[in-house]
Amino acid sequence: MVVSKKLFAHLNIHRQVSVIACTIATVILGVEFSLTGQSADAQVAALNCVGTENVTYSPPLTLNPKPTNININGQFQICNGDAQIIGGYYSNIIQSPNSSCVQLTSSPANFTYFWSDGTTSIVSFGTEVVTGGVGVISVTSPGYVTSGRYQGSQVVKTLTLVASQLTGCVTTGVAQSSGLVTLTFAHL
Numbered sequence: 001m002v003v004s005k006k007l008f009a010h011l012n013i014h015r016q017v018s019v020i021a022c023t024i025a026t027v028i029l030g031v032e033f034s035l036t037g038q039s040a041d042a043q044v045a046a047l048n049c050v051g052t053e054n055v056t057y058s059p060p061l062t063l064n065p066k067p068t069n070i071n072i073n074g075q076f077q078i079c080n081g082d083a084q085i086i087g088g089y090y091s092n093i094i095q096s097p098n099s100s101c102v103q104l105t106s107s108p109a110n111f112t113y114f115w116s117d118g119t120t121s122i123v124s125f126g127t128e129v130v131t132g133g134v135g136v137i138s139v140t141s142p143g144y145v146t147s148g149r150y151q152g153s154q155v156v157k158t159l160t161l162v163a164s165q166l167t168g169c170v171t172t173g174v175a176q177s178s179g180l181v182t183l184t185f186a187h188l
Helices: 002-035 166-170
Strands: 046-061 066-080 088-099 109-115 120-125 129-133 136-148 154-163 174-186
Touching (some): 046 088, 046 166, 120 154, 154 166, 166 174
Antiparallel strands (some): 046 066, 046 174, 066 088, 088 109, 109 120, 120 136, 129 136, 136 154
């Protein structure tokens, strides 16, 4: 019985020391945030969305690069990180100065994302990183929110497009592709 009382007393002291250490850490972190201009309860949150993107090309893509109108329509079926947003959609038409089945090029573009709660985010995307080969292209686009919901946040869009007809690249051209898209918003 004496051993168990000593053990409980020892554990109780460690618990008290842990509580004191956590309290001190909280105070220090609160001061640290205050010194950087952020409140101690500031949250760094992110929104992550997954969905599909459908793209049409006019004229259809072939192996020879040429100016192309790219019509983009996307929908996010799943979003997490913000309880108010369960999905969203977007569409845009961009002019590509020189695209083919193995290379998509575009100028920086603005996209408006329409969220399930009725709000919008306007995102300015910069230079895209495009990798892949005939019929399958992966695109990574960094950007930032210029206005609307999540204004000031950084954004990364990743997309893997698969051509509807792989043989189209060497015949009449690929008029359409679709694939998985992810969009991540990170608050600054």
